[in-house]
Amino acid sequence: MTTPSALERPTGVPFTRRLAARLVLLPALVLSLLPPRRIRAVLGVLRRGAAPATAAQAGDARDALCAVSLRCAGPKGCLPRSLGAVLLCRLGGTWPAWCTGVRVVPPFTAHAWIEADGRPVGEGVPDDYFARLITVPAVSRTAR
DSSP, X not given: OOXXXXXXXXXXXXXXXXXXXXXXXXXXXXXXXXXXXXXXXXHHHHTTTOEEOOHHHHHHHHHHHHHHOHHHHSTTOHHHHHHHHHHHHHHXXXXXEEEEEEESSSSOOEEEEEEETTEESSOOSXXXXXXXXXXXXXXXXXXX
């Protein structure tokens, strides 16, 4: 027996932002098909030269992806949603930390998310709710 549910999709996302989100949706879906080490390598190249994203910038990108894609808004859309959000932020010259890992409380499930200022963006969980396995953070421009 299934339980009916409704997905909450963000409203009020500007047309140009939705258009940009649609632009990065296909590359995000393609990236989500790659093995984790390849995703990490591709994102490592893409993050170069980007400033760290603020929580507001990362949240706006995540909301835009959820507004244009039911798959990304759904409970199993975490990987394309997080990849699309980092790609959308990158179009604006910023980069949130992209993370994958597992929940630390049962049931143990895999999850992908973005972080800004060391906190998960748009997840509605405490900061220590996930254990990070792979992280692709922004590169500091001063560190060389």
